[in-house]
């Protein structure tokens with residue numbers, strides 16, 4: 586029997602601006618087995634964002650239709666906009682043995698936990714200080730002053746949940762943080778060797794019991 590590893594669902598969450606997208610980006614160039622779950626959002630596209638690479642940008646009626654038709658694995662309202670994970674590609678990629686990185690908030694993490702805990706490893710990224718967090722949001726220069734204030738306020742709520750994640754990283758040095766996430770993923774690959782064909786093999790054994 587040719588046993589293939591089932592992919593790991595790597596969830597990275599943080600207050601806005603702590604650096605999860607930067608850390609995520611650093612993983613992709615170096616690892617051919619990891620895919621990003623590209624979310625849908627009703628947020629306006631930032632100038633440096635590309636449709637289908639950073640997000641699928643949709644209007645609210647389209648988002649609501651996708652929700653109603655069960656196309657979203659999880660969804661949440663975050664900082665006044667809606668975000669959701671399209672379901673279609675996730676199972677296909679996991680079964681093919683590819684790991685998937687989810688850049689989602691705490692509400693989404695909880696929803697994935699309910700469905701897929703055995704496949705998941707979760708990481709929470711903290712900023713070194715709030716002064717630095719504000720500086721990062723300002724340097725990124727993609728959000729208005731009002732949006733930055735709102736994201737800083739929401740950081741307090743998001744950080745309440747840090748201890749519910751498997752790992753916590755203080756993102757002081759970007760390269761060091763990225764290396765930690767790479768090590769976490771490598772450990773998850775070793776410790777959760779769920780095997781796709783083995784799942785099917787066990788199902789087949791169970792079916793044989795049903796037909797005894």
Ligand SMILES: Nc1ncnc2c1ncn2[C@@H]1O[C@H](COP(=O)(O)OP(=O)(O)OP(=O)(O)O)[C@@H](O)[C@H]1O
Pocket residue numbers: 599600601602603604605606607608721722724725756757758759760
């Ligand atoms: N360790 C670091 N040191 C200095 N700057 C950093 C570090 N990590 C990320 N940054 C910078 O901080 C800004 C915010 O980072 P990034 O967009 O990755 O955050 P995020 O957590 O994904 O935010 P959001 O949730 O709003 O999408 C970016 O300009 C990025 O280049």
Ligand SMILES: Nc1nc2c(ncn2[C@@H]2O[C@H](COP(=O)(O)O)[C@@H](O)[C@H]2O)c(=O)[nH]1
Pocket residue numbers: 598599600601624625628659660661663664668669670688689690691692693694
């Ligand atoms: N529950 C979900 N949260 C998501 C998803 N995609 C992104 N996010 C989170 O939203 C905020 C803001 O993101 P930004 O791109 O506007 O800065 C951030 O915390 C993301 O992690 C999703 O599909 N589901």
